[in-house]
Amino acid sequence: MTQNKNNTIAYDPWHHLNQLTPARIGLGRTGMSLPTRANLDFQLAHALARDSVNIPLDFKKLQNKLDNLAYITLHLQSQADSQSTYLQRPDLGRLLNDYSLNELTAKENLNVDVVIVVADGLSSKAIENHAVPFLHLLVPTLKELDYQLAPICLVKHGRVAIGDAIASHYKAKLCITLIGERPGLSSPDSMGIYFTYQAQANISTDADRNCISNIHANGLSYKQSLTKLLFLIKGAEQHKLSGVNLKDETPNTSLENQYSNNFLLP
Amino acid sequence: MYKTTTQHLNYHFKTLANLMAKATPARSGDYLAGVAASNNLERVAAQYVLADVPLKQFLIEPLVPYETDEVTRLIIDDHDITAFAAISPTTVGDFRDWLLSEDATTEKLSALAPGLTPEMVAAVSKIMRIQDLILVSKKCRVITKFRNTLGLENRIATRLQPNHPTDNAAGVAASIIDGLLYGCGDAVIGINPATDNLEATASLLHLLNDVIERYKIPTQACILAHVTTTLKAIEQKIPVDLVFQSIAGTQKANESFGINLKLLDEAHEAALSLNRGTVGNNCMYFETGQGSALSANAHHGLDQQTCEARAYAVARKFKPLLVNTVVGFIGPEYLYDGKQIIRAGLEDHFCGKLLGLPMGCDICYTNHAEADQDDMDMLLSTFAMAGGNFIMGVPGADDVMLNYQSTSFHDALYLRQLLGLRPAPEFEQWLIEHQIFNKHNQLRSINTIPDIFKASVEQISA
Numbered sequence: 170m171t172q173n174k175n176n177t178i179a180y181d182p183w184h185h186l187n188q189l190t191p192a193r194i195g196l197g198r199t200g201m202s203l204p205t206r207a208n209l210d211f212q213l214a215h216a217l218a219r220d221s222v223n224i225p226l227d228f229k230k231l232q233n234k235l236d237n238l239a240y241i242t243l244h245l246q247s248q249a250d251s252q253s254t255y256l257q258r259p260d261l262g263r264l265l266n267d268y269s270l271n272e273l274t275a276k277e278n279l280n281v282d283v284v285i286v287v288a289d290g291l292s293s294k295a296i297e298n299h300a301v302p303f304l305h306l307l308v309p310t311l312k313e314l315d316y317q318l319a320p321i322c323l324v325k326h327g328r329v330a331i332g333d334a335i336a337s338h339y340k341a342k343l344c345i346t347l348i349g350e351r352p353g354l355s356s357p358d359s360m361g362i363y364f365t366y367q368a369q370a371n372i373s374t375d376a377d378r379n380c381i382s383n384i385h386a387n388g389l390s391y392k393q394s395l396t397k398l399l400f401l402i403k404g405a406e407q408h409k410l411s412g413v414n415l416k417d418e419t420p421n422t423s424l425e426n427q428y429s430n431n432f433l434l435p
Numbered sequence: 436m437y438k439t440t441t442q443h444l445n446y447h448f449k450t451l452a453n454l455m456a457k458a459t460p461a462r463s464g465d466y467l468a469g470v471a472a473s474n475n476l477e478r479v480a481a482q483y484v485l486a487d488v489p490l491k492q493f494l495i496e497p498l499v500p501y502e503t504d505e506v507t508r509l510i511i512d513d514h515d516i517t518a519f520a521a522i523s524p525t526t527v528g529d530f531r532d533w534l535l536s537e538d539a540t541t542e543k544l545s546a547l548a549p550g551l552t553p554e555m556v557a558a559v560s561k562i563m564r565i566q567d568l569i570l571v572s573k574k575c576r577v578i579t580k581f582r583n584t585l586g587l588e589n590r591i592a593t594r595l596q597p598n599h600p601t602d603n604a605a606g607v608a609a610s611i612i613d614g615l616l617y618g619c620g621d622a623v624i625g626i627n628p629a630t631d632n633l634e635a636t637a638s639l640l641h642l643l644n645d646v647i648e649r650y651k652i653p654t655q656a657c658i659l660a661h662v663t664t665t666l667k668a669i670e671q672k673i674p675v676d677l678v679f680q681s682i683a684g685t686q687k688a689n690e691s692f693g694i695n696l697k698l699l700d701e702a703h704e705a706a707l708s709l710n711r712g713t714v715g716n717n718c719m720y721f722e723t724g725q726g727s728a729l730s731a732n733a734h735h736g737l738d739q740q741t742c743e744a745r746a747y748a749v750a751r752k753f754k755p756l757l758v759n760t761v762v763g764f765i766g767p768e769y770l771y772d773g774k775q776i777i778r779a780g781l782e783d784h785f786c787g788k789l790l791g792l793p794m795g796c797d798i799c800y801t802n803h804a805e806a807d808q809d810d811m812d813m814l815l816s817t818f819a820m821a822g823g824n825f826i827m828g829v830p831g832a833d834d835v836m837l838n839y840q841s842t843s844f845h846d847a848l849y850l851r852q853l854l855g856l857r858p859a860p861e862f863e864q865w866l867i868e869h870q871i872f873n874k875h876n877q878l879r880s881i882n883t884i885p886d887i888f889k890a891s892v893e894q895i896s897a
Contacts, residue, residue: 180882181613182882183616183892186609190606190610190835191606192610192831193843194613194831196830201852212808215802215840221802222802256771258467351766352802352838354840431642
């Protein structure tokens with residue numbers, strides 16, 4: 170922490186407690202207000218989160234990256250035709266537009282077990298940073314397990330449930346949707362994975378899905394996420410369901426520090 | 436019945452519910468529900484018609500059927516006809532005029548509260564500007580008590596919200612210290628648990644109970660778990676001060692939250708039986724927010740603000756210590772931008788206060804809403820001017836567990852400095868006694884940790 174020249178800032182003598190939590194504690198004050206540095210740090214985090222929502226995902230670039238890895242992709246779009254509509258009309262974000270439906274119908278759909286959907290959701294940064302490396306772990310693993318994959322469907326302005334229509338079309342057993350999560354100040358690029366067994370358009374609900382969330386540099390790693398997903402897939406195949414009745418029993422490894430007890434008590 | 440002609444156009448609103456929705460100020464959630472006015476003229480036409488509707492029409496024409504909705508039954512069955520008698524012949528428009536007049540004093544408004552229904556107050560709010568909402572709310576006073584006294588004139592309380600992404604005890608304690616040393620936490624020290632199960636809830640309940648007891652803090656604790664989880668905690672003799680629950684304005688929306696009136700009643704009775712309050716026994720903490728009914732597909736064609744006001748009928752039944760409208764949490768599909776969030780927060784406060792509820796506001800936004808800190812400052816300032824009972828205190832305004840932005844400890848100090856608003860008297864005494872605040876409602880300017888927390892903080896090496 171740098172001293173300001175006029176000595177107007179009162180530093181909090183307990184600010185070292187910030188090692189115990191990611192929360193913004195011990196920020197100090199000037200008068201009763203937030204010091205300049207802390208104020209700008211907040212604005213920076215907010216700017217990153219806002220840009221993550223509002224800067225569109227570069228689908229061409231994503232497609233090129235996946236092409237280079239020899240993955241077959243299909244570019245689709247929901248019925249939300251603008252970002253503002255997408256934000257205000259979640260219902261439209263769950264439906265494919267006519268062009269996309271025609272695209273899908275034009276494709277053969279024989280013997281597909283798994284549909285992978287990649288949707289921009291609420292964070293383009295999440296998909297830009299995490300989709301390709303995660304897919305590069307996931308796709309080979311699924312192939313080793315002898316699953317037949319549909320082309321990876323890249324969906325602009327998509328909500329989670331848009332995977333249902335795509336899975337229905339392919340009559341796929343497993344639907345795996347990678348989507349940008351609502352960005353937080355400390356996690357502007359968090360990706361989520363939603364898994365649905367036997368997803369059906371207009372029938373599946375959120376209660377039929379399992380969610381693996383918080384995939385980003387300070388959250389869940391790609392490997393941990395894959396372990397959780399494979400656990401869910403195995404369970405779903407066994408019990409023929411997904412959602413609230415399928416529990417993720419893999420351990421949650423979180424970063425804990427040397428102090429974990431409540432130091433306010435003896 | 437609900438007809439008007441304006442600018443050579445005829446408007447015919449089929450039902451009172453339809454009229455209410457068309458008269459409501461523009462809101463993304465009402466467009467999403469397909470109930471909003473299709474243009475500005477239709478909205479104003481509806482407002483003219485609504486202004487001429489007698490208040491008693493709301494008793495005759497329930498907006499959600501009495502037979503199928505227990506919230507409607509609660510509203511109708513508990514309506515105090517004697518209190519209502521004073522304004523019984525009044526129309527919505529005349530009611531607005533009366534509320535703004537000198538005749539509507541604090542005493543008269545308090546006496547009237549049981550005679551008002553959520554639909555009546557929602558209706559009048561739709562034809563009021565922001566300054567009207569502020570002025571009338573400011574005249575209402577709702578005082579509640581548990582271990583301190585909340586809602587007194589010229590005071591504002593804060594909920595200390597020390598959330599942590601994994602409920603880590605040391606992390607939670609660090610945020611509690613930060614909040615207390617900034618003078619926050621008189622409304623409640625309330626944690627949203629990262630996982631809603633009995634084990635996590637129990638350990639956090641013990642943590643807060645032990646801290647409050649050890650440091651003799653005149654405040655109350657709450658873990659914001661589902662009411663069924665808290666009930667189990669009570670059964671297992673785990674210390675519970677306040678029972679928390681999210682509530683909504685229709686039976687179906689409440690069912691989607693896994694609750695009904697009977698369950699809330701059971702929880703209320705259980706908390707009362709513990710008798711843990713020292714100066715009073717208001718022991719419920721409710722949270723609400725416009726849009727929750729639609730998001731559960733349970734809005735019955737009503738606009739979201741009317742649904743929200745109906746939730747206050749549920750709250751009122753259980754004499755809560757705190758009712759918190761979490762105004763910007765739900766996202767832009769319900770409240771699109773700062774303008775909509777600001778008005779919604781002030782409407783909720785106004786409606787709740789007129790109905791006799793201790794209203795606070797989680798002045799907040801998500802990162803996909805068109806809002807920023809400037810918008811929050813506008814709502815924060817106007818909410819305090821309107822006499823709001825409490826706001827949130829989140830470290831640096833950034834909730835690292837729920838991923839949204841609320842108000843900070845600094846924000847509370849801003850209000851104390853700007854408007855001279857003090858904490859609850861018992862809590863203020865504690866702050867002064869432990870040299871956190873001076874007698875002038877200010878943080879003391881010292882570079883040492885107050886004795887009460889010194890040893891604890893020094894256990895953690897810098």
